[in-house]
Every structure is written in C-alpha cells, then in structure tokens.
Amino acid sequence: MLRRVVDEAGLQDLAAALAPLLGEGGVVFLQGELGAGKTSFARAVLRALGERGPVRSPTYTLVESYQLGDLPVYHFDLYRLAAPEEMEYLGARDCFFPAALCLVEWPQRALGWLPDPDLRVTLRVHGAARAVELAACSARASVWLNALRN
Numbered sequence: 001m002l003r004r005v006v007d008e009a010g011l012q013d014l015a016a017a018l019a020p021l022l023g024e025g026g027v028v029f030l031q032g033e034l035g036a037g038k039t040s041f042a043r044a045v046l047r048a049l050g051e052r053g054p055v056r057s058p059t060y061t062l063v064e065s066y067q068l069g070d071l072p073v074y075h076f077d078l079y080r081l082a083a084p085e086e087m088e089y090l091g092a093r094d095c096f097f098p099a100a101l102c103l104v105e106w107p108q109r110a111l112g113w114l115p116d117p118d119l120r121v122t123l124r125v126h127g128a129a130r131a132v133e134l135a136a137c138s139a140r141a142s143v144w145l146n147a148l149r150n
Helices: 008-022 038-048 139-149
Strands: 002-006 026-031 063-068 071-077 101-105 119-126 129-136
Touching (some): 002 139, 008 038, 008 129, 008 139, 026 038, 038 101, 038 119, 119 139, 129 139
Parallel strands (some): 026 119
Antiparallel strands (some): 002 129, 119 129
C-alpha cells in the first residue's frame, strides 16, 4: 500500500509516474466520493500515455475508448449505472482482456460483474489537497507500487 497527500499538480504527477507502469494493461479501480479527483487522475494517466486529443469524462457515455500505440485503453464512469447487468449492453465484456488497460470509476456499481482489479486507487478530499491510497490487488500491481516507491 502506498499513501500520499497531494495537491492537484501532485495528483497529476502521481498519475503520470504510474502511467508507464500500466503500459502492458491491467484493471484499475478509481474510488472516492464525487469531486475526489477520479476523472482528473484518469485524465492524467491518459495524457501521460500519449493521448493528445480531448479526454472526455465518460459520465454520460459510461465508457470512452482510446488506442495509444499498441495499448487499448477503456475509461469507464459507472456512476449512472443502474444495475451491473447494464455492462453487457455497453459491450464491456469485450474491453476486459489482458492487453487492455481499464480505468474504472465507481466500480462498486458493477460489483459481481467486473473482474478483480490489479490496483485500487482511493481518493479522498483532504482540505485543499487529496489523500491518495494505492493498493495492489495482484502481483503485477505490487511490482508497480514498488517501482513508485523507488
């Protein structure tokens, strides 16, 4: 587990440091209340991976997809999901494969449907800053967090 308190620039720096480690794919759950910085974190990861076009919040579309070199990236925002089964209507099953990176905001809305995450990023408002907790849920995420510590 890795914990940090960061301002907005620090949140972007942390996401940018994590991004190259995610280059082979994985599932990242982004958790926290409204306004905690989940979308900002995902946007910073996408920018650090090379996305130069608009990075839209998938609040209404529920998923936005990107092709960054050989890496397919799917950014989900499940806040408006009424039931986990709605993931089938999105065609989401096709998004979760080993070589894809899936960034999932509000994963608790689709529990039981989603695969287990590699990494859990929990964001909390901490005054003017954000408390960020990164928890490895797989062996490869443990490697990612060890690389961030060094």
